Amino acid sequence: MPILGLPSSLYPTSPAHFDIEKVIRPNILALHPYRCARDDYSEGILLDANENALGHSIPSSSAQKATRHEPELAPELQSTLALDLHRYPSPTHDPIKSRLAELRGLPGPEYVFLGVGSDEVIDLLMRVCVAPEREKILTTPPTYGMYAVCAQVNDVGIVKIPLELSGDKGEGGEQGRFSVRVDEVKKAVDADPSIKLIFLCSPGNPTGTLITLSTVRSLLEYENFKGIVVVDEAYIDFADPDASAVSLVKEYANLCVMQTLSKSFGLAAIRLGIALAHPALIQILMNTKAPYNISTPTASLALSALSPSAVDAMREKVSTLVASRGALLQRLAEFASLGLGAAIGGNAANFVMVPVLEKSGSGKPDNTRAQKIYKTLAEEEGVVVRYRGGEPGCAGCLRITIGTEEENEVLLNRLGELLKKF
Known part of the structure; x- marks a missing residue:
């Protein structure tokens, strides 16, 4: 069955064991997507979509001044109100996709999908690939919690193959703490052919550890796995750019890389997630998504954020945060005598993870002490970090x-005081 909207010349050819039509649920392949008004025409006298031709009713600054009942609008809101908010947004946003494709070294917008945060991409991938009650996904804990949440919402099973939880930090190579246990993943696939998606997080959340491209390749090329490998790269800009799996997208049709504007671009509030994949999978996602999932204000801000000058500014800020990460790790190491362990994980994201140890000096992680420090920091000191002691391999971790x-200076001062106190 052909994929609606995709020329047959763009069908995948690599790897040979992968056939996307056998991965996508049959009801999704047969789906005729809702055709919205803006799919046909976007210019002229638009009397086709039952929009309000008189525009929105939010008062301008001048109108507010005249009534004297409302405070003056901020300049940022004024510029937003100048957009055509009474019109439905573009269903495709090709200018944004083109800038993203250029930024990530892909041929064009046909390799890019935009979602309401990466969470929409995760949910859509499960909905189009994994049959409820019958099929499964595979995750590698400790990892991002939304994979499991979306699986439960969609009533699909989860096979969990924990990352390597012993050894050193795992900052490179095939071994080390929080690296993928590739042989175990392959065994799980052999034992359960209903696994349709493998989710990998790189750099990991909460581990901060990169997954090597050789690991990703090994799973993409494994003939017994007929599904799709999903690599979540929300934090990739804080790591070595050569570590991105986007470099494999043109080569492998069974790969989907997720990215976001929330982290390095500092636009968490606009909720723009990205899938980078072969055009066949992108077309399936486009056929399945809600008609106008990306709002006009979000699109306007995203397009501005992807301008050359804004990308340069983003990279400068990333460099500053990476330098601050190194400085923070050095300062945290000074708390070793107070019972704070050395940072674990790869430290390749915009966060670090450190274990709180027993005060006795045993060197063992202490969840009770960590929770006490976490709660006191937040509730009495006004500094909010994240407790992660319940995750595999992360005992006692903040x-x-x-x-x-x-x-960072306030954090260090108050954390140091609490380590002495508790």
Whole structure:
């Protein structure tokens, strides 16, 4: 069955054991997507979509001044109100996709899908690939929690193959703490052919550890796995750019790389997630998504954020945060005598993860002490970090996002005081 909207010349050819039509649920392949008004025409006197031709009713600054009942609108809101908010947004947003394709070294917008955060991409992938009650996904804990949440919402099974939980930090190579146990993943696939998606997080959340491209290749080329490998790269800009799996997208039709504007671009509030994959999978996602999933304000901000000058500014800020990450790790190491362990994981994201140890000096992680420090920091000291002691291999751990220089200093002072107190 052909994929609606995709020329047959763009069908996958590599790897040979992969056939996307056998991965996508039959009801999705047969789906005729809702055709919205803006799919046909977007210019002229638009009387086709039952929009409000008189525009929105939010008062301008001048109108507010005249009534004297409302405070003056901020300039940022004024510019938003100048957009055509009474019209439905573009269903495709090709200018944004083109900028993303260029930024990530892909041929064109046909390799890019936009979602309402990466969470929409995760949910859509499960909905189009994994049959409820019959088929499964595979995850590698400790990892991002939304994979399991989406699986439960969609009533699909989860096979969990924990990352390597012993050894050193795992900052490179095939071995080390929080690396993927490739042989175990392959065994799970052999034992359960209903696994349709493998989710890998690189750099990992909460591990901060990169997954090597050789690991990703090994799973993509494994003939017994007929599904799709999904690599979540929300934090990739804080790591070595050569580590991105996007470099494999043109080669492998069974790969989907997720990215976002929430982290390095600092646009968490606009909720723009990205899937980078072969055009066949992108077309399936386009056929399945809600008609106008990306709003006009979001699209306007995203397009601005992807301009050359804005990308340069993003990279400068990333460099600052990476330098701050190194400085914070050095300062945290000074708390070893107070019972704070050395950072674990690869430290390749915009956060670090450190274990709180027993005060007795045994060197063992202490969840009770970690929770007490976490709660006191948040509730009495005004510094909020994330407790991650319940995750596999993360006993006693606090995950700390890299803040501003001033924020990091406050954290260090108050954390040091609490380590002495508890």
